[in-house]
Amino acid sequence: MNEVTLKARVETVVQVTTLGAVALYVSGFVVLSVHHSQFGIPQLNLFRPKILFAGVLFCLLAGIPVLETASNLRLQALCCSR
DSSP states (O other), X not given: OOHHHHHHHHHHHHHHHHHHXXXXXXXXXXXXXXXXXXXXXXXXXXXXXXXXXXXXXXXXXXXXXXXXXXXXXXXXXXXXXX
16 A cells, blocks of 8 residues: 555545534534523533534434344345345
8 A cells, every 4th residue: 555545545534534523513412402492591612522422322322223224124125035
C-alpha cells in the first residue's frame, strides 16, 4: 500500500467518523429538545455529553428493530427462493 492510498483511506475514515458523530449528536439534540419541550424546559447549554449519549441510545434502540426486520426479510427471501 503506497502513501497516496493510505492517505486517501485515512481521510475517508475521518470523514465517515465525523459524519457519524454529527448524526449522533443531532439525533440526541432532537430527542432531548422534544422531551424537554414537553415540560417547558429550555435548552441552555448545547455542548453536553448527555446529548451525545441520548443520540447513541436512540440510534441503538431504533436500530434494533431495523436490523431484526432486515434479518427476517433476508431469511424469508432465502426460504421462498427454493
